[in-house]
Amino acid sequence: MSGTPPARTELIVILAFDYGTRRIGVASGNTMSRTAQPLCTLECKQLQTPWPEIDKLLRDYLPGQLIVGLPYNDDGTPTGMTAVVQAFAAELAERSKLPVMLVDERHSSREAERELAYLRRSGVKTRRVSHADVDMVAAKVVLERWFSQRN
Secondary structure, three states, X not given: OXXXXXXXXXXXXXXXEEEOOOEEEEEEEEOOOOOXXXXXXXXXXXXXXXXXXXXXXXXXXXXXXXXXXXXXXXXXXXXXXHHHHHHHHHHHHHHHOOOEEEEEOOOHHHHXXXXXXXXXXXXXXXXXXXXXXXXXXXXXXXXXXXXXXXX
């Protein structure tokens, strides 16, 4: 047995985005705990990306990595939103000067809806589930996928 201590994992904060033209779900996590939690949902007024709110999140959380869910059809082909999301991710990378990874978000909203329905049934979540809830939990699902892909 070697006397060398195990390598330490650097703590990197991560923000994940579930981009939509009406709302953007946001989740946060870090590389130490490898856990994700829903953070907020940003409203896209008049179909405009809320860059001031995104910039504030970047200043407040100081992430070292950004994740964006990339939509695909069930068969793996691009959707009508795929190019729009890729453009958002490119602008996010340019504005933030941070690495942005695209992660397949197929069925993330359905997974989020199931998770929220379970929380309602179990009594943990008492108010009605909103679209904003689904969007931020979908961002959490995307971030969890990114963690699992790094194993």
